[in-house]
Amino acid sequence: MKNQINLQVHSKKHKKFKGEISVLSNAIFEAAALENLHLAIARFPSALFAGQWQGVQWDHDDVTCLRSCLMKPEQLDWIERIWEALDRATNSVLKK
Secondary structure (H helix, E strand, O other): OOOOOOOOOOOOOOOOEHHHHHHHHHHHHHHHHHOOOOOEEEEEEOHHHHOOOOOOEOOOOEEEEEEOOOOOHHHHHHHHHHHHHHHHHHHHHHOO
């Protein structure tokens, strides 16, 4: 398998403050662990996303995001289950 970098950003449009995005990222991180989906937390400079997230008011210099990667070709067999677990975790947080 050839090395590839594939970065995807998923965000909710209704979050206006960076602090809210970071709080949700941390909550989804915790909920995903309960689904046996172990992600990572990454902090990025807000300027990296400012041009893409035009409705966000940047109240901090950085934003907390979830990070995950597939390292082995056989992990592709799990992608549907991974997305389902992430979807359940995200929905459980957003329904609160």
